[in-house]
Amino acid sequence: MLRLIVLAVLVCGVLSSPRTSGVKTGTVIEPKNDKVFGCYHTNWSQYRPGAGQFFPYDIDPFLCTHLFYSFAKIANGVLAPYEWNDESTDWSKGMFEHFTDLKMQNPGLKTLLAVGGWTHGSAGFTEVVASASSRKKFNDHAIGYLRKWKFDGLDLDWEYPGDNVRGDDPSKRPENRELLTVWCAELRAAFEAESAATGQERLLLTAAVAAGKGNMDAAYEINKFQASLDWINLMSYDLRGAWESVTGHHTTTRPHSEDDADTQLLTVEWAANEWLARGTPASKLVLGMGSYGRAFTLAGAENGVNAPASGGASKGTYTRETGFWSYYEICEKLAQGFKVEEEPVRQIIYAHSATEWVGYDDINSLDRKGAIMQGLGLRGGMVWALDLDDFRGTFCGQGTWPLIKKMKHMCLGGDYSPPPAPTTVPTLPPTTRDPNAPTDPPTQPPTRDPNNPCAGVPDGVMVESGPCSPEFHHCSGGQIIHTQSCGSPLVFNEACSCCDYTANTPSCQN
Structure with missing residues (x-):
């Protein structure tokens, strides 16, 4: 019954009633x-x-x-x-x-x-x-x-x-x-x-x-x-x-x-x-x-291009993918003190802390x-x-x-007014993760109820249906609301919330 209630809330509250946070206005595009x-x-x-x-x-x-x-x-x-x-x-x-x-x-x-x-x-x-x-x-x-x-x-x-x-x-x-x-x-x-x-x-x-x-x-x-x-x-x-x-x-x-x-x-x-x-x-x-960046965990004190790295950086607060940060999550990192650098030969910018690096x-x-x-x-x-x-x-x-x-x-082409640089650090939404909280994923997925792997899982998270399985579930309200499967030969890897090869997937290493 709870699963039906959750699904009904999603359907009635999300699908049938789109958000109307603001009226969109604009001119019909007539590209030259x-x-x-x-x-x-x-x-x-x-x-x-x-x-x-x-x-x-x-x-x-x-x-x-x-x-x-x-x-x-x-x-x-x-x-x-x-x-x-x-x-x-x-x-x-x-x-x-x-x-x-x-x-x-x-x-x-x-x-x-x-x-x-x-x-x-x-x-x-x-x-x-x-x-x-x-x-x-x-x-x-x-x-x-x-x-x-x-x-x-x-x-x-x-x-x-x-x-x-x-x-x-x-x-x-x-x-x-x-x-x-x-x-x-x-x-x-x-x-x-x-x-x-x-x-x-x-x-x-x-x-x-x-x-x-x-x-x-x-x-x-x-x-x-x-x-x-x-x-x-x-x-x-x-x-x-x-x-x-x-x-x-x-x-x-x-x-x-x-x-x-x-x-x-x-x-x-x-x-x-x-x-x-x-x-x-x-x-x-x-x-x-x-409109996103690829992020690394630094393996030492070096922090430029081609610095030693030990894998992907922490999961994005919202994308929840290891080493993959949206632009707005990068702004979140900048507000937390990441330093922006420019490399003129490659014509790129990147940002880093003492332990993480992102190109965007x-x-x-x-x-x-x-x-x-x-x-x-x-x-x-x-x-x-x-x-x-x-x-x-x-x-x-x-x-x-x-x-x-x-x-x-x-x-x-057309008119463009670049936005002014912010004079103060933007106030981040209250759902922003504590920057001091641990971010590394566990080496093994947590033990879950095999009859309901979504029990106790936050809304929107995707979980394996079982160890080293191609099948995965979308969770909401502690219940499964949708099930998908990765294409062969991939299996679902909870560490990156993605389909991946078995060699990269922790639950396949037992």
Whole structure:
């Protein structure tokens, strides 16, 4: 009964009654020269606690030209929802509908459904591209699914086709590189045929693609597959991270001569130029930017770039991911005394305490990415993700959406008034964690009631269904409200609240 009550509260109090904390106003975007500023929304941000909780109806519909809903998945060879409340029901609107309803406020806005993501893996995509019949099955279903939920297109986020890119993933196949080209051509043809037959505006087709050389080589026939796409979203972030033994900025702008040859390629500048050099027109390339930072635990007294590190830094207060901090959580760290540094050769900023280090962008360092975008004449930019900026204006003293407003200006032009630097440290929400409290996750997950692993667990937290299991539960009110499963061969790792390999997962080490 308690589970039903909790679910009813969520449905009636959250889904049916969107927050109305302020009236959104703005001008319908009319980008010049078909410029793009795309913004990704993550459907798991609804589970964050307190001030970090984020829903589609929290999005300002005048910020972006295109919104991407992340993620749908592939199940039984066709599109399917990831979350329990993505689709509407007879008794409540779902998140898809709240998302596409934003076009009622801004008729110039376009919404796309993104399928895949890192956690999804390759298996579903491999199943789809394997034959002409399986591709047609997906394509035909996708058209109906996108129209039903009023999306304007599909964004393919296959991480990644080809070989050598997902460790021990058994679905990796070298032939996927060529099959992706075939599939995109057939999907685009299906979208065009449906538009011609119905008179509706053609569905858009885009793809989120890798920025690292190894993935570029293995995953894409770059000069061919892009021909079927409206544009490509270059994921020029996550280039460095806590999987390394030294600190590194995940959106490094330019290389440094002191880095080794491989690291010098892990830059935004190199990635953008390489996609162009391999045959992508500048009019089809959209530069990715991040509204978050990758954070490390320092392993000694050094605190610069390439300082020794011992893994990811503490979990974000709201993202609850090890070594992954939203911009507003970084502002929280700055308020606690982190020192900001600039590295002019790499054209980056970072911040550190005595024990932790984070690389990120602020409204000033974003200018370096804007210079690349404009200098190369790219189609525009995109951001991962809306829910990681200071969307409430609570933390950073720079008003609402400070990073995304700056990115919009860089991509689309128009008036822009940079927010003044705060003269005082912002007052942080009462849900902020005590900076002196221990933050390291336990080496083993806590003992839980096997009949109810959510018992005693805070709202919004995700827990394993059992040791070393791919299945995990979302908790609220001490009860399970939704269950998901990681794609093979991944299992759920509570230490990072993510799907991970067994070698990295504490509960698999017994």
